Amino acid sequence: MEAVADTMVDVRAALRRDARRRTATALLLVLPLALFLLLTFLVPIGALLWRAVDNPEIARAVPRTVAALARWDAESPAPDAAYAAFVADLLALREQTDAGMLARRLNTEVGGARSLVMNAWRAQPLPATGDAAAVRAQLIALDPRWEEPWIWQAIAKNGARLTPDYLLAAVDLKRTTDGSIVTMDADRSAFRRILARTFGIAAIVTAITLVLAYPLAWWLSTMAPRRANVLLIIVLVPFWTSILVRVAAWIVLLQSGGLVNQTLRGIGLIDEPLALLFNRTGVVIAMVHILLPFMVLPLYSVMKSIPREYVRAAVSLGSHPLAAFVRVYVPQTYAGVAAGGLLVFILAIGYYVTPALLGGPEDQMLSYSVAQYANVHLDWGMACALGSVLLAATLVLYAVYRRFARMEPALA
Amino acid sequence: MKRLAALLPIIVIALHAHAEGTLTVVNFGGANGTAQKKAYYEPFEKLAGVKILPVEYNGEQAKVKAMVETGKVTWDVIEAESADLDRGCDEGLYEKLDWNRIGPKSDFLPAAVHDCGIGIFVWSTVLAYDANRLKDPPKSWADFWDVKRFPGKRALRKNARFNLEFALMADGVKPAEVYKVLATKDGVERAFRKLAELRPHLQWWEAGAQPPQFLVAGDVVMASAYNGRIDAAQREGRNLAIAWAGGIYDIDYWAIPKGTPNRDLATRYIAFAVGPDAQAEFARLISYGPTATKALTKLDAKTLAQLPSAPANAKDALKFDYRFWSDHGEAMEKRFNAWVTQ
Numbered sequence: 086m087e088a089v090a091d092t093m094v095d096v097r098a099a100l101r102r103d104a105r106r107r108t109a110t111a112l113l114l115v116l117p118l119a120l121f122l123l124l125t126f127l128v129p130i131g132a133l134l135w136r137a138v139d140n141p142e143i144a145r146a147v148p149r150t151v152a153a154l155a156r157w158d159a160e161s162p163a164p165d166a167a168y169a170a171f172v173a174d175l176l177a178l179r180e181q182t183d184a185g186m187l188a189r190r191l192n193t194e195v196g197g198a199r200s201l202v203m204n205a206w207r208a209q210p211l212p213a214t215g216d217a218a219a220v221r222a223q224l225i226a227l228d229p230r231w232e233e234p235w236i237w238q239a240i241a242k243n244g245a246r247l248t249p250d251y252l253l254a255a256v257d258l259k260r261t262t263d264g265s266i267v268t269m270d271a272d273r274s275a276f277r278r279i280l281a282r283t284f285g286i287a288a289i290v291t292a293i294t295l296v297l298a299y300p301l302a303w304w305l306s307t308m309a310p311r312r313a314n315v316l317l318i319i320v321l322v323p324f325w326t327s328i329l330v331r332v333a334a335w336i337v338l339l340q341s342g343g344l345v346n347q348t349l350r351g352i353g354l355i356d357e358p359l360a361l362l363f364n365r366t367g368v369v370i371a372m373v374h375i376l377l378p379f380m381v382l383p384l385y386s387v388m389k390s391i392p393r394e395y396v397r398a399a400v401s402l403g404s405h406p407l408a409a410f411v412r413v414y415v416p417q418t419y420a421g422v423a424a425g426g427l428l429v430f431i432l433a434i435g436y437y438v439t440p441a442l443l444g445g446p447e448d449q450m451l452s453y454s455v456a457q458y459a460n461v462h463l464d465w466g467m468a469c470a471l472g473s474v475l476l477a478a479t480l481v482l483y484a485v486y487r488r489f490a491r492m493e494p495a496l497a
Numbered sequence: 498m499k500r501l502a503a504l505l506p507i508i509v510i511a512l513h514a515h516a517e518g519t520l521t522v523v524n525f526g527g528a529n530g531t532a533q534k535k536a537y538y539e540p541f542e543k544l545a546g547v548k549i550l551p552v553e554y555n556g557e558q559a560k561v562k563a564m565v566e567t568g569k570v571t572w573d574v575i576e577a578e579s580a581d582l583d584r585g586c587d588e589g590l591y592e593k594l595d596w597n598r599i600g601p602k603s604d605f606l607p608a609a610v611h612d613c614g615i616g617i618f619v620w621s622t623v624l625a626y627d628a629n630r631l632k633d634p635p636k637s638w639a640d641f642w643d644v645k646r647f648p649g650k651r652a653l654r655k656n657a658r659f660n661l662e663f664a665l666m667a668d669g670v671k672p673a674e675v676y677k678v679l680a681t682k683d684g685v686e687r688a689f690r691k692l693a694e695l696r697p698h699l700q701w702w703e704a705g706a707q708p709p710q711f712l713v714a715g716d717v718v719m720a721s722a723y724n725g726r727i728d729a730a731q732r733e734g735r736n737l738a739i740a741w742a743g744g745i746y747d748i749d750y751w752a753i754p755k756g757t758p759n760r761d762l763a764t765r766y767i768a769f770a771v772g773p774d775a776q777a778e779f780a781r782l783i784s785y786g787p788t789a790t791k792a793l794t795k796l797d798a799k800t801l802a803q804l805p806s807a808p809a810n811a812k813d814a815l816k817f818d819y820r821f822w823s824d825h826g827e828a829m830e831k832r833f834n835a836w837v838t839q
Contacts (some may be wrong), residue, residue: 182589189588196825203587272689275835341716363700446655446701446837457834460559461656462827 151244165217251470287433302384387421526553528729536779586613609788614750616788621805649718655701657833747817
């Protein structure tokens with residue numbers, strides 16, 4: 086008995102060892118991928134989220150001024166001590182670049198701050214130091230705008246290392262000087278509208294791809310595998326072509342003297358060329374074309390696994406063929422519809438090149454604003470905040486999908 | 498293996514590009530880039546025995562910023578617009594020029610001299626139109642806004658810069674008053690209101706090569722355009738014309754991104770390219786005005802008459818105020834973008 090128990094323990098230990106070894110091997114095998122994902126995916130996303138709230142410029146460049154303004158009510162004239170602290174901060178900046186970064190950051194808050202700060206920096210050192218009131222008088226003599234409160238409000242508001250301002254602005258909100266959050270003027274910011282448009286275009290594109298892909302995938306799934314494979318390759322060919330090439334091809338086809346308009350005019354359907362380019366129509370047509378394979382493939386793989394006997398059984402039991410299709414076949418394809426729909430929708434909300442080249446300014450999606458802020462305005466905090474909004478929207482959508490998928494057993 | 502073999506030439510070219518004796522010069526492309534190649538790059542290649550790698554861009558400063566911040570600067574010399582140069586200089590994107598090696602500042606137009614840059618040429622954004630289609634030529638921005646007399650689409654550059662000035666001039670503001678008005682809140686509102694008036698008739702352009710294309714294709718009847726691009730189209734036999742009144746002239750500058758390993762060669766290149774002979778040659782190839790005063794004496798009357806700096810052309814024109822734009826550009830551009838994408 087004793088011996089048997091010992092052997093049992095040995096076997097158990099050996100099994101455990103073996104399991105551990107297997108786990109270790111598995112971990113080693115996925116390690117390169119895990120590292121790759123960490124470096125190319127998680128770290129950049131983390132950096133993106135961080136930059137959306139990071140606000141180092143002012144806290145770093147003018148710490149004394151921030152401290153001097155800590156108790157200021159943001160309404161009355163700024164205290165003399167703030168002027169003295171500001172000049173001391175400027176003197177402590179080592180290079181022009183440091184002053185330049187400060188000027189840039191303040192200028193994103195209020196236009197005009199750039200020249201104000203740079204001129205003050207160039208005027209250093211001021212003749213009188215020590216007496217705060219004298220420093221104040223000198224700065225105001227240099228530029229009367231120093232007497233106004235806005236530059237001080239901008240410094241006080243951004244004294245903290247982290248700021249919610251970029252994220253607020255990404256959804257058309259702003260913080261006032263007293264700290265309350267209000268909606269921006271409609272003509273100053275359009276991100277809510279652009280976000281809604283992004284989702285709108287993605288939804289339309291998803292719906293059209295579904296309508297086009299569903300019959301195609303069904304037809305493919307009823308074919309002999311060999312023929313289906315040939316046709317699938319035809320579906321996939323555009324998939325392997327560069328997106329820029331395809332977009333350029335659409336420009337050639339859709340322009341007012343293009344093939345589509347010429348053909349339509351040739352057969353007498355229209356007299357005036359249709360406006361297909363630089364508007365929503367062109368964007369939707371090209372996006373549907375590009376995203377179609379992402380809908381066809383999941384649908385096809387699901388449909389192929391559905392036994393045809395179910396529909397036949399329904400018909401043989403007296404169902405109308407159409408009713409059998411709608412009530413027996415279609416519910417079994419929900420998993421494919423959901424997977425394809427989610428894939429197309431998520432890809433579509435991140436589209437940039439296609440709307441940029443085929444759409445007008447009224448057809449640009451959120452990615453365009455991200456590019457605009459990153460490339461043109463050089464406001465990377467804002468670009469990251471917009472990117473974060475897009476990321477959050479995608480995650481919410483995915484959560485909804487998961488919820489939906491769990492509720493409906495047929496989808497799993 | 499086959500794929501690797503196919504990649505090999507690309508790798509070789511990439512390595513070559515970073516080899517010593519290669520200078521990457523960034524320009525605005527199109528007719529301007531072609532003229533730079535003939536007037537500046539090719540003669541300098543011969544003179545210095547180096548290779549020049551031209552790169553095109555539309556003035557985006559993000560790439561320069563990214564290069565300087567990450568310390569991997571692959572652009573050696575760039576053509577920068579005045580407001581971008583001034584801002585970039587303050588923020589440390591550009592090297593301070595070594596004026597001892599470039600020449601006495603007095604040889605150049607005063608506006609062409611900057612701590613971080615030296616003027617390449619004087620250019621102007623002007624009202625351009627197809628003279629074959631508009632027999633009754635438009636003369637001002639008020640005409641540009643007059644959709645009854647001149648029906649059809651118009652093209653403007655897709656940013657706030659210049660367009661706000663044009664809008665104010667169309668609204669009756671005199672060129673000399675434009676920046677005074679634009680500095681006020683009401684002035685900005687007025688400019689955006691006027692721009693909104695024209696919106697249903699607008700098609701936007703982003704690259705300098707587009708407006709002449711739009712005009713030639715008949716997509717638009719009038720466009721704002723760089724005067725040199727219209728000149729290039731004229732040389733190709735297109736009957737495009739310029740209304741000089743209300744044009745906005747400015748200088749583009751050579752600048753050296755901070756931290757380039759080829760700073761010495763870049764300075765040599767700039768010193769060569771701002772010489773009067775090279776500048777005169779450039780002005781003969783495309784009608785952009787030299788910044789070296791001596792270059793003007795080398796040009797004939799016909800070439801001089803085509804330049805934005807010619808007295809007849811500059812008479813009712815406006816000097817671009819880069820100080821206003823480097824202070825208020827960001828707010829204006831953001832507002833413009835919110836407006837244009839609505």
